Amino acid sequence: MHRSPSVSIKAVRICLLAAHARGVAVDPAELGLGPELADPTARVPHALVARLWVELPERAGDACFGLHAAELVQGHALDVVDYATRTCRTLRESLTTLIRYSRLVHDAYDIRLEEDGTQARYTVRFDCQPPMPRQLLEFILSSWVLRVRRGIDGECRVRELQLPHAPPGDLSEHRRILGVPLRFGAPCAAVVFDRAMLDAPSKHFEPELNAVLARQAEDMLAARADVHDGQPELLARLRRQLSAALPQGNATIGEIARRLGMSGRSLQRRLQEHGASFADVVDVTRRQLALEHLVSDDRTLCEVAFLTGFSDASAFTRAFRRWTGETPGAYRLRSARAPQDLR
Secondary structure, eight states, X not given: OOOOOEEETHHHHHHHHHHHHTTOOOOGGGGTOOGGGGOTTOEXXXXXXXXXXXXXXXXXXXXXXXHHHHHHTTTOOOSHHHXXXXXXXXXXXXXXXXXXXXXXXXXXXXXXXXXXXXXXXXEEEEOOSSOOOHHHHHHHHHHHHHHHHHHBSSOOOEEEEEESSOOOSOOHHHHHHTOSOEEESOSSEEEEEEGGGXXXXXXXXXXXXXXXXXXXXXXXXXXXXXXXTTBOHHHHHHHHHHHHHGGGTOOOHHHHHHHTTSOHHHHHHHHHHTTOOHHHHHHHHHHHHHHHHHHHOOOOHHHHHHHTTOSSHHHHHHHHHHHHSSOHHHHHHHHHTSOGGGO
16 A cells, blocks of 8 residues: 655645635544644645645635645744744745755655756655646645745745646636746746845845754654655554554553563663654554555554554444544545545
8 A cells, every 4th residue: 555645734824724715614523633833843744735625616616726825824923944944044045044944844745856957946846646636736836936025125026926737727826826927737837036036135035034944844854754654653653563453452662662672661661752652652553554555545443444554444443433423434524525636
């Protein structure tokens, strides 16, 4: 089974905020989200984010959902990466910072800065499945254009906004919000602009704050240096062992610690250093595996219950209701309403 990369919770929070602004009420529990929604450092599966950015724009009936979301959040920084890039000295430093910390935003984020003569090109690619939804791509590039326009001390000379999808029937909102030349059907998402903009000073440069934010971002990046699916090395190893042990019914702390080459007491102590407990990791692993199986493959509910370590489907259903507020069958049915390429 393909394992989805992880994404900052920011992508979910922005989508929910934009949906609310368009009159769409969404219960986070129906998405399988709980307290992590309030944690700016939390991460969620890419598959969930991709589905959300298709489903909510459709429910809002808004063909320009991504543009409107970008317009809505202008002037707001939502996480460490936002603040760190905002407080850089120049646009060049801001882009360099964004490139460095891109994995804090999305595991599969591939950002590049290309310079050629008098022009520069900021490209955005995502090497993941399902592919990035159109509305999310438009949000990312539109946010960048609007932010640069507000943030640099000088004229914002964007030559072209390039998008890989087909053009919509009505471009009036693109012209109103962005006011830049548009190219659809491009090889990848990109913004082409005057190279001189790279060295334009930022209106929001704060050297002391930027240094503090950079240290925080470096700490976060270091914690993810050995990350697998968005978890530190110990938690990633623990999760892999749990995934193998849960179907066998022997996911006890003693057995898992033995597989990790340590004592149960040492495992508990090291988990406490990460602010976690063994029971919490087991519960989170079960929940994550259940969501992945229900979204990504065609296993029966009994098979999913077995793979997540439950003795029967009814125990699995009770746990799933606790995690998400709905039954596994209802969650799978709602996920299946997304377009085929997002399943």
